[in-house]
Amino acid sequence: MKRRYLLRFLKNSFLSGLITMAVACKSWESRPVTTSPGFDWQGHRGARGLAPENSIPGFLRALEFPQVTTLELDLAVSKDHELIVSHEPWFHPDICLQPNGSRISTNEAERIALYSLTAAEIRTYDCGSLRHPRFPEQQPQPTHKPTLREVVEAVRATYPTRAVRWNIEIKSRPEWDGIYTPPVDTFARLVVETIRALGLQQACTVQSFDPRALRAVRALYAELPLALLVENLLGPAKNLKRLGFVPSIYSPHYALVRPSTVRFCHQQGMKIIPWTVNNAVTMRRLIHLGVDGIITDYPNLIEKVK
Numbered sequence: 447m448k449r450r451y452l453l454r455f456l457k458n459s460f461l462s463g464l465i466t467m468a469v470a471c472k473s474w475e476s477r478p479v480t481t482s483p484g485f486d487w488q489g490h491r492g493a494r495g496l497a498p499e500n501s502i503p504g505f506l507r508a509l510e511f512p513q514v515t516t517l518e519l520d521l522a523v524s525k526d527h528e529l530i531v532s533h534e535p536w537f538h539p540d541i542c543l544q545p546n547g548s549r550i551s552t553n554e555a556e557r558i559a560l561y562s563l564t565a566a567e568i569r570t571y572d573c574g575s576l577r578h579p580r581f582p583e584q585q586p587q588p589t590h591k592p593t594l595r596e597v598v599e600a601v602r603a604t605y606p607t608r609a610v611r612w613n614i615e616i617k618s619r620p621e622w623d624g625i626y627t628p629p630v631d632t633f634a635r636l637v638v639e640t641i642r643a644l645g646l647q648q649a650c651t652v653q654s655f656d657p658r659a660l661r662a663v664r665a666l667y668a669e670l671p672l673a674l675l676v677e678n679l680l681g682p683a684k685n686l687k688r689l690g691f692v693p694s695i696y697s698p699h700y701a702l703v704r705p706s707t708v709r710f711c712h713q714q715g716m717k718i719i720p721w722t723v724n725n726a727v728t729m730r731r732l733i734h735l736g737v738d739g740i741i742t743d744y745p746n747l748i749e750k751v752k
Contacts, residue, residue: 479733479751486739487748488516488613490722491533495581495743498574499541500531501589502600509605511745516611516651517601518721518741521594521637523628528565529594529640535560535617535626537571541578545570559626565593581743598644612650613673613741614641616659634662641670653697657689664691673697673719682710695719697741700732708736726750 489511492504500519508514522535537558539550550558560568574589592600594614601610616637618630627633641650652663653673660672673695676685682696696711700720711718717738723729724743729751732740742748 477730477734479730481733482738484738485733486515486611486717486719487511487513487745488518488719488739488741489514489745490518490741490743491520492517493743493745494578495583495724496746497585498587498589499578500533500591501574502592502597503574503587503589505597505601506604508745509601509608509610511748513748514745516613516739517597518613518615519594519597520615520617522560522617522626523633523636524560524565524568525562526564527628527636529636530560530565530568530591531594531597532560532591533617535622537573541576542571542573543575545572547572560591561626561628583744594640595644598646610649612646614650614652615675616652616654616656616663618654618656618659620656620658630656630658631662634659634666638663638666638670641667651695653695660689660693661691671695675721676702682707682714686714692716695738697721700728700740703732703735703737705735712736 489505489508491499492501493508494504497504497507505517508517519531520533522530522532524530536556537550539552539555542550544550569590571590572588573591574587577584577586614637616633618627618633623629637652641647647670651671651673653675654660655675655677660674663670664672671694674685674689674693674697676696676698678685686692692714693716695717697719698707700723703718703720708718719739719741720732720737721741722743723732723740726747729740729747733751
C-alpha cells in the first residue's frame with residue numbers, strides 16, 4: 447500500500463474518532479501507566495527529535511535517557527560493501543551537505559546513491575549541520591553517515607557497562623536492487639556477517655518492511671529475532687501470510703494499533719512494538735492497550751509517561 451493511502455487512512459481515522467479521542471484522552475491521562483520490566487523503549491534513528499538522525503552523536507544522546515533499552519537504526523550499503531547507517535540510500539537534501547559545504551538539490555539527491563560511493567567517500571558529506579525542518583528541538587552538529595561498526599564501537603566505548611540492544615533495519619525495495627542497494631540476498635548476508643563479527647547475536651533484532659529481506663535473513667540465521675515493519679492497511683493476518691512465517695515482533699505504524707491488533711499479535715506469540723510515537727498521550731494509550739515497546743524520536747518524553 448502506498449504511503450499516501452496510509453496518510454489518507456490516518457487522516458480519516460483521526461477525524462472520525464475525534465470525539466472518542468477527546469473523552470479517552472482524559473481517561474488515559476488519569477489512569478496510572480505501568481510497564482513491565484521488559485518494556486522496550488527504542489530511540490528512533492538514535493534520538494532524531496533531539497540530535498542528527500542515524501549519527502553517532504544521536505545514538506549517544508539517546509542513551510543519556512536511562513529508560514532507552516534499544517537503539518533503532520537503518521542500513522544502506524556502500525560501493526565497497528560497508529554497512530552505512532542511513533535511512534535513505536542517498537543523501538537527503540534536508541539533512542546533508544556536499545563535501546564542499548553546498549546544499550544538495552532535490553533533483554540531484556537521489557542520483558547520489560550511497561551504493562555508488564565508498565565508505566570513505568560517504569564520510570566526506572556532512573549530515574548533521576542542517577537542522578531537520580520537522581524537528582525544531584534538534585541540535586545540529588557536523589557529523590557523517592557512520593558505518594554500523596563505528597556506531598557499535600562508539601556506544602561500547604562510551605557506555606561500556608550498558609546492556610544496549612539494537613534494532614537494525616534493512617532498507618531494501620525490489621526496485622532498488624542493483625541500483626541503490628545490492629541484491630537483497632547479498633544485503634542480508636552482509637547484515638548477518640556483521641552482526642556475528644560484532645558479537646550482536648544476543649542483543650539485536652533485524653527489521654524490514656521488505657518481506658524478502660526478512661526471509662533472506664531467516665534462511666541465513668534462523669535464530670535471529672526478526673520484526674516485520676508495517677505501514678499498510680492489510681492487517682496483521684494478511685501481512686503474516688505475505689511474509690510466510692510468524693516473526694518475533696510485529697511493528698506497525700502506531701495509528702494502526704487497535705485492541706484487536708494487540709490481541710492477535712500476542713495470540714500468535716509475537717511482541718508488538720509500534721513506530722514512531724512522539725507524544726506522551728499516545729504513548730500512554732498504547733501502553734494501556736498492551737504494546738510491548740515503543741519507538742520514538744523523543745526519548746526525553748519517556749519520563750512524562752507516568
